[in-house]
Amino acid sequence: MCEANAYMVKNDEEILLMESVDLVEPEPDGTFRLVGIFGDQMTVKGKLKRMNLVDHRILFEA
Structure with missing residues (x-):
């Protein structure tokens, strides 16, 4: 599978936002x-910090 989990980084702590993210689209x-892979959606306000697709991780920061 190619999907990743999305996290918000706050005070050096990673908070899970969504699992199995299939699409990240800037608005x-x-x-x-x-x-997500099942059609679930959410909007994230923040800066894209890092995408590590080998480790299936997308990091945002406020």
């Missing part, structure tokens, strides 16, 4: 839309 307002 015009500066947020990111995350879509």
